[in-house]
Amino acid sequence: MKNNGPIETGCMHCNVRLNSVFNVLDEDQVKDLCIHKSCAVYKKGQYVFTENGLPAGLFCINSGKIKLTTTGYDGKEQILRLVKSGDIVGYRALLSNERYHCSAVTLEDASICIIDKKYFFDAIESSPKLMFEVVKKMSQDLKVAEDHIVSLSQKNVRERMAEALLFLKATYGFEEDNQTINVSLSREEIADYVGTSTESCIRLLSEFNNDKLISLKGKKISIVNLQKLIQTANIED
Amino acid sequence: MKNNGPIETGCMHCNVRLNSVFNVLDEDQVKDLCIHKSCAVYKKGQYVFTENGLPAGLFCINSGKIKLTTTGYDGKEQILRLVKSGDIVGYRALLSNERYHCSAVTLEDASICIIDKKYFFDAIESSPKLMFEVVKKMSQDLKVAEDHIVSLSQKNVRERMAEALLFLKATYGFEEDNQTINVSLSREEIADYVGTSTESCIRLLSEFNNDKLISLKGKKISIVNLQKLIQTANIED
DNA sequence: AAAATTATATGATTTAAATCATATAATGCC
DNA sequence: GGCATTATATGATTTAAATCATATAATTTT
Numbered sequence: 001m002k003n004n005g006p007i008e009t010g011c012m013h014c015n016v017r018l019n020s021v022f023n024v025l026d027e028d029q030v031k032d033l034c035i036h037k038s039c040a041v042y043k044k045g046q047y048v049f050t051e052n053g054l055p056a057g058l059f060c061i062n063s064g065k066i067k068l069t070t071t072g073y074d075g076k077e078q079i080l081r082l083v084k085s086g087d088i089v090g091y092r093a094l095l096s097n098e099r100y101h102c103s104a105v106t107l108e109d110a111s112i113c114i115i116d117k118k119y120f121f122d123a124i125e126s127s128p129k130l131m132f133e134v135v136k137k138m139s140q141d142l143k144v145a146e147d148h149i150v151s152l153s154q155k156n157v158r159e160r161m162a163e164a165l166l167f168l169k170a171t172y173g174f175e176e177d178n179q180t181i182n183v184s185l186s187r188e189e190i191a192d193y194v195g196t197s198t199e200s201c202i203r204l205l206s207e208f209n210n211d212k213l214i215s216l217k218g219k220k221i222s223i224v225n226l227q228k229l230i231q232t233a234n235i236e237d
Numbered sequence: 238m239k240n241n242g243p244i245e246t247g248c249m250h251c252n253v254r255l256n257s258v259f260n261v262l263d264e265d266q267v268k269d270l271c272i273h274k275s276c277a278v279y280k281k282g283q284y285v286f287t288e289n290g291l292p293a294g295l296f297c298i299n300s301g302k303i304k305l306t307t308t309g310y311d312g313k314e315q316i317l318r319l320v321k322s323g324d325i326v327g328y329r330a331l332l333s334n335e336r337y338h339c340s341a342v343t344l345e346d347a348s349i350c351i352i353d354k355k356y357f358f359d360a361i362e363s364s365p366k367l368m369f370e371v372v373k374k375m376s377q378d379l380k381v382a383e384d385h386i387v388s389l390s391q392k393n394v395r396e397r398m399a400e401a402l403l404f405l406k407a408t409y410g411f412e413e414d415n416q417t418i419n420v421s422l423s424r425e426e427i428a429d430y431v432g433t434s435t436e437s438c439i440r441l442l443s444e445f446n447n448d449k450l451i452s453l454k455g456k457k458i459s460i461v462n463l464q465k466l467i468q469t470a471n472i473e474d
Numbered sequence: 475a476a477a478a479t480t481a482t483a484t485g486a487t488t489t490a491a492a493t494c495a496t497a498t499a500a501t502g503c504c
Numbered sequence: 505g506g507c508a509t510t511a512t513a514t515g516a517t518t519t520a521a522a523t524c525a526t527a528t529a530a531t532t533t534t
Contacts, residue, residue: 152389153432195390
C-alpha cells in the first residue's frame with residue numbers, strides 16, 4: 001500500500017537543515033527552501049562545479065566529502081578548502097556575483113543539493129539571521145585561509161605536514177577506532193594541500209610512521225601519538 | 238565672524254562615503270552614520286587595533302595606509318592584508334563576533350573613523366545593499382587570500398617577490414611620475430608579506446634593480462620594466 | 475654633531491626540500 | 505587472471521633559499 005504522508009527524505013531531516021547555515025530557519029522557511037532545491041548524487045571524483053564557471057545556485061553537501069581546488073602554475077593543483085556534509089559550497093562566487101575561482105571535486109560518493117540562485121538571494125535578504133550565518137561561514141573560511149598563509153610563509157614542510165594531519169582530523173574527525181582520520185586522500189592530494197612535492201609528502205608520512213606519531217594503512221592515516229604530532233606541528237597556545 | 242553652516246569635514250565629503258562600501262547609502266543614511274562615528278588621527282606606526290582585542294566598531298580609513306599583521310611562530314610577523322583610504326578594516330572579527338586575529342598598524346599618518354558596533358549591525362540589517370557590499374568586500378579578501386596561498390605553495394621566492402611588487406602597485410598605485418609605487422615599506426615588511434627572509438628580499442630587489450626591472454631610491458621602488466616584471470612573476474592569463 | 479641604533483647590502487656557508495631515478499605495491503581494465 | 509597504469513616508497517643528487525657573518529648607509533637619540 002502506497003504511503004501518501006510526508007516525504008521522509010525532505011529537508012526536514014537532511015544534514016543541510018541540521019548542521020548548516022540553515023539551522024536558523026524555521027519550519028516554514030525550510031519547507032519553502034525544499035521547493036527551490038534539487039538534489040543530485042555524485043560519484044567519487046566528479047566535479048560539482050569548475051573553475052571559471054558561473055554559479056547557478058548554492059550547493060549544500062548532504063553527504064560525502066569535497067575538495068575545493070584551483071589550478072596553479074604549470075597546471076599544479078592546489079587544495080584550498082576541504083568540505084564535509086552539512087557545509088555549503090560555492091557561496092563565495094555566488095555572493096560576489098563572480099565566476100568560480102576554484103573547482104569542487106567529490107572525494108567520495110556524495111549527495112548534494114543545489115538551491116536556486118535567485119531563491120537563495122531572496123532568502124538571505126528576507127532573513128538577516130541566515131545572512132549572518134553565511135557571513136560567519138565566509139569569515140571562518142577567511143580566517144582559515146589566513147592561518148594557512150602564515151603556515152606556508154613561516155613553517156617548514158615537516159611542521160606543515162603535521163599541521164595538515166591535525167587539520168584533517170579537525171575537519172573530518174576519527175573513525176570508530178577513535179584514531180583513524182576519517183578521510184582518504186592520496187599522497188599527492190595531501191601534498192597539494194601542504195604545498196610540497198608528492199615525494200616529500202610520502203617521505204614525511206613514512207618518517208612520522210617510523211617515529212610512531214602516526215600509523216599508515218593504505219590511504220588511511222591513524223594518529224597514534226597526538227601530543228607528539230602537535231609538538232611536531234609547532235602550534236602555539 | 239563665525240560660520241554656523243554645514244560642517245565641511247563631515248561624512249558627505251570624506252573618502253569613506255565616496256570610495257567605500259558606504260557608497261550605496263543615501264544622503265540621510267550617511268548623515269545618520271555620522272552621528273555614530275568618531276574620527277581619530279593616528280601617527281605612523283600606531284596600532285589601530287591589536288590581535289586578540291575585542292572589536293568595538295568598524296574602522297574606515299579616511300586617509301593613510303594600514304597593514305594587517307599577525308604574529309606567527311617565534312614571533313615572526315606576517316603581513317596578511319594591505320589597506321588604503323576608503324577601505325574598511327576590522328569587519329571580519331566584528332561580523333563573526335570574535336576577537337581580532339590580526340593587528341592593524343598604520344604605515345603612515347592616518348585619519349580613521351570608527352563606526353559604533355551596534356549601529357553598524359543595525360545599518361547592515363536595515364540595508365541589504367550595504368550588507369552585500371560588506372559581503373563582497375569579504376569575498377574579495379578571501380579570494381586574495383586564496384590566491385596568496387597558491388603563490389606561497391607553488392611559486393619560488395623570486396616569482397613571489399615580483400608578484401608582490403605588482404600587488405603593491407595594484408593596491409596603492411603609482412606616484413605622479415607614473416612608475417614609483419606609492420607606498421613605503423621596509424625590506425623586512427616586504428619580506429613579511431612575501432614569506433621570505435629579509436636578506437633574500439634585499440638580495441632580490443638588488444637583482445631586479447641590476448636587471449633594470451625596477452629602480453630603488455631608499456624605500457621607494459619604481460617599476461621600470463613592467464612587462465619583464467610580469468614575466469618574472471610568472472603570471473598567467 | 476656625535477653616538478647609538480636600525481636598515482640595507484652583499485659575501486660565504488649550510489640546509490631543507492625539490493628533483494631525478496628506480497623499485498615495488500596497488501589498483502583499474504580487457 | 506594477467507596486463508597496464510597509477511600510487512607509493514626510498515635512495516642519490518641538485519638547488520634554492522635560509523642562515524651566519526660582516527660592512528656600510530641611514531635614521532634616531534642624546
